[in-house]
Amino acid sequence: MNESFRAEIAPCAVAGSSTMGYTFMPALEVGLGMTAPLLLQANRMSLSPQKLSEKPESLLVTEAKSGNYEAFEELVSRYEKKIYRLALRLTGNNEDAEDVLQETFLKAYEHLPDFRQDSLFYTWLVRIAVNEGLMRLRKLRSDKSEPLEDKVSDDGQVTPREFRDWKPNPEETMQQKEMEDLLLKAAQALPPSLRAVFLLRDMEELSTEETANLLGLTTGAVKARLFRARMQLREELSQALKQE
Amino acid sequence: MNCREAFKEISKYLDGDLKAELKQILDAHLGKCPHCKIVFDTTQKTIALYCDGKLFTLPADVRDRLHQALKRKCAERSSM
Numbered sequence: 001m002n003e004s005f006r007a008e009i010a011p012c013a014v015a016g017s018s019t020m021g022y023t024f025m026p027a028l029e030v031g032l033g034m035t036a037p038l039l040l041q042a043n044r045m046s047l048s049p050q051k052l053s054e055k056p057e058s059l060l061v062t063e064a065k066s067g068n069y070e071a072f073e074e075l076v077s078r079y080e081k082k083i084y085r086l087a088l089r090l091t092g093n094n095e096d097a098e099d100v101l102q103e104t105f106l107k108a109y110e111h112l113p114d115f116r117q118d119s120l121f122y123t124w125l126v127r128i129a130v131n132e133g134l135m136r137l138r139k140l141r142s143d144k145s146e147p148l149e150d151k152v153s154d155d156g157q158v159t160p161r162e163f164r165d166w167k168p169n170p171e172e173t174m175q176q177k178e179m180e181d182l183l184l185k186a187a188q189a190l191p192p193s194l195r196a197v198f199l200l201r202d203m204e205e206l207s208t209e210e211t212a213n214l215l216g217l218t219t220g221a222v223k224a225r226l227f228r229a230r231m232q233l234r235e236e237l238s239q240a241l242k243q244e
Numbered sequence: 245m246n247c248r249e250a251f252k253e254i255s256k257y258l259d260g261d262l263k264a265e266l267k268q269i270l271d272a273h274l275g276k277c278p279h280c281k282i283v284f285d286t287t288q289k290t291i292a293l294y295c296d297g298k299l300f301t302l303p304a305d306v307r308d309r310l311h312q313a314l315k316r317k318c319a320e321r322s323s324m
Contacts, residue, residue: 069318073311081302089294098306102313109317149265160251163279166286171299179299202291227255234283234290236251241262241286 002142061121065112070113075107079122082204083129089199090133104129126216139190146233158231162238170241186236190229197222197230197233200234245247250280254287 052060052074064072080101088099100226107128108115115124171179192217200211201222212219250273256262257270274281293299 004293074313076310076314080307082297084306085297085300094306098309101306102310105310105314106317107315109251110318142298160279160283164280165282166289171293171296176299176301179293180301183294183299194252198294203294223255223259226259226313230255230258230290233294234287237290237293238286 004192046128049216058119060115061112061115061117065115069117072109072115074120076191080088080105082122083125086129086199086204087133089184089187089203090192090196091136092128092184096136096140098131100129100132102133105131120156123206123210126200126206129213134192134196158228160235161241162235163243164238166238166241182237182240186233189236190232194229194232197225198233202230245269247273247277247280249285250274250277254280254284257284258291284297 052070055063055071055074057075057078060071060075064075066125083104084097087104088094088097091097091100104125108125115121167173174182187199190198196215197211197217200206200214201208205212208219208222212218213223215222217225250270253266253270257267262270265306274284
C-alpha cells in the first residue's frame, strides 16, 4: 500500500453546511467507507506519475492533507523564499524573520487538516506569517513600552519633496545585496502599521478587503495607509536612486 | 487639476480605482507636468522593486534549518 494511505482523508459533506469538510479516518475504515469513485480518485492522486514540481497547487494541497509529506515539502519549496522575504521586510531582522518563517510552515503543517481550500494556499500562509510577524513586533514594542499603532492618522497629508528622476534600471546597475538592503532599510523607516499594509497590498497583492480583514482595519484606512506608505517609500528610495 | 490634486489621485490611479473622467484629467496633467510625472513613475517603480523576486535570496542555511525543523515535526507526528 502506498505510504500516503497510512493516514487517509476522506472528503465528506458537513451536515448542515454547504461547504465540504475533511475528516481523518484510519486506512481500514477508508477502504470500507469510501465509495468506488472516491477510491479511484484517491488512487489516481497518489499513484499519479506526474512530477511533484509540475503538479498544480490544489492537487499538492489535497495530497499533503492526506498525509503525503513530499507534497507538503514541495509546497514549502514553492513559497519559502516569498514567506521569508515578507517576514524579513516586516520584522526588519534576520533572527525574527527566520523564526517567523519556521513558525509559519510548522503551523501550516499542523493545521493543514483545517485548511478548507476556500482561499489560495499561499494566501493562507501569508495570513499566518503576518500574524506571527506582527506578534513579534508587538512583543518588541511592549518590551520597549512603545505601542504598535503609531498614532497613524489616516487623513494626514503627504507631500512629495523629491522631484528628481531616478537613475535608469537601478535593479540592474546596483549589486543585489545593496538593493536588498536599501529596500529593507526603507521599509523599516515606515511605522509598522503602514509597512504591513504596503507589504500585503503591493508586495503580496492581497485585495483591499483581504488586507483590511487581516489587519482589523476598514477598507478606507487600508487605502489611506497604502497611499502614505507608497509615498514615504518613494521618498526614501529616491534619496538613494535619484540622478545626480 | 493642480499638482496637489493630482498627487492625491496617483495611488488610486495605480489601483485602477479612478473613474474614467478623472483618469483622463490626471493623464492630461501628467502629460504636461514633469514633476508629477516623475512622482507617478517612481511610485510605480517603488512597487515594482518590492515585487521583484530576483532582488531577493533565501540564504541556504536558513532554508536548511527550516526543512530540518519540518522533518523533526513530521517525525514527532509519525511516532505519536
